[in-house]
Amino acid sequence: CLAYCRFSMENLEWVSKVRVNTQAVLKRAQQIQGHKVAKKQWQAAWMLKAVTCIDLTTLAGDDTPSNVHRLCMKATQPIRHDLLKSMDMHDKGITTAAVCVYPSRVADAVKSLKAANSSLPVASVATGFPAGQTPLKTRLAEVQMAVEDGATEIDIVINRTLALTGQWAALYDEIRQFREACADAHMKTILAVGELGTFTNVYKASLVSMMAGSDFIKTSTGKETVNATYPVAIVMVRAIRDYFLRTGYKVGFKPAGGIRTAQESVVWLTLMKEELGDEWLNPHLFRLGASSLLADIERQIYHYVTGRYPAFHELPMA
Ligand SMILES: O=C[C@H](O)COP(=O)(O)O
Numbered sequence: 273c274l275a276y277c278r279f280s281m282e283n284l285e286w287v288s289k290v291r292v293n294t295q296a297v298l299k300r301a302q303q304i305q306g307h308k309v310a311k312k313q314w315q316a317a318w319m320l321k322a323v324t325c326i327d328l329t330t331l332a333g334d335d336t337p338s339n340v341h342r343l344c345m346k347a348t349q350p351i352r353h354d355l356l357k358s359m360d361m362h363d364k365g366i367t368t369a370a371v372c373v374y375p376s377r378v379a380d381a382v383k384s385l386k387a388a389n390s391s392l393p394v395a396s397v398a399t400g401f402p403a404g405q406t407p408l409k410t411r412l413a414e415v416q417m418a419v420e421d422g423a424t425e426i427d428i429v430i431n432r433t434l435a436l437t438g439q440w441a442a443l444y445d446e447i448r449q450f451r452e453a454c455a456d457a458h459m460k461t462i463l464a465v466g467e468l469g470t471f472t473n474v475y476k477a478s479l480v481s482m483m484a485g486s487d488f489i490k491t492s493t494g495k496e497t498v499n500a501t502y503p504v505a506i507v508m509v510r511a512i513r514d515y516f517l518r519t520g521y522k523v524g525f526k527p528a529g530g531i532r533t534a535q536e537s538v539v540w541l542t543l544m545k546e547e548l549g550d551e552w553l554n555p556h557l558f559r560l561g562a563s564s565l566l567a568d569i570e571r572q573i574y575h576y577v578t579g580r581y582p583a584f585h586e587l588p589m590a
Contacts, residue, residue: 307542348388368392378423479511
């Protein structure tokens with residue numbers, strides 16, 4: 273339902289009853305990190321799967337049309353062609369899931385991808401990213417601007433003040449307004465979990481975000497001190513599972529911030545597979561928000577194919 277509707281009593285009751293068992297969450301997170309992927313060729317396959325789920329991101333003060341252009345070119349051809357050919361994967365159309373930039377850079381990304389004849393989606397962070405501490409009017413205008421410039425995915429940040437003071441109905445109302453401003457664009461809602469204090473708050477914020485129409489819930493902006501961690505992910509994916517069981521809606525999950533190694537990307541995929549099942553192993557329900565992860569994945573694939581690690585100049589675009 274895209275029509276603006278207020279937080280119902282039933283929803284409020286659901287949110288207020290939430291309690292999270294911290295010890296159980298920590299134990300499950302440890303178990304998942306302990307899993308091993310047995311065979312090398314499976315690891316390579318998992319890494320390629322991870323590539324297709326990356327929102328290849330640049331969110332820096334010194335972003336320019338040219339580094340956004342390089343990002344877009346890398347997103348359309350994330351792994352060197354000869355490496356893919358050695359794995360017989362060169363004709364599978366492997367790209368990242370999207371590129372992700374600041375609203376002011378959306379037009380640059382759209383232009384670069386169009387020139388390259390690519391239909392990769394452009395995602396943009398909005399709503400006063402990363403702190404979310406600008407007036408609501410400004411945050412809504414930012415979403416509209418990014419959509420007008422061609423972003424088809426919007427990563428909004430929630431108002432942490434409302435979450436930390438328990439104003440869940442007000443948070444819901446804000447997110448509903450962002451949902452409307454997004455129009456047809458997909459909305460990913462960033463909880464900034466490192467600033468929410470408790471697992472219970474993380475679960476409540478996840479629920480409220482889903483109730484308000486988020487297509488994805490996302491851990492972090494990448495700018496908090498603590499970003500995507502496995503325990504917090506367990507809390508969020510269980511909220512996704514509970515929401516699905518109760519409503520039938522499938523909401524996606526996007527860990528983001530500080531994810532830098534190929535090995536971590538495999539742990540994230542394992543977590544999704546075990547907690548939510550194979551359907552959540554695809555870009556329409558899983559994304560990895562990362563600026564430097566792809567470089568390590570390409571390096572590990574190079575090693576898988578050639579038996580040695582590349583010199584810096586051998587993977588220049590990474
Ligand atoms: O949403 C994506 C994050 O901002 C990326 O964070 P990262 O630079 O730590 O990979």
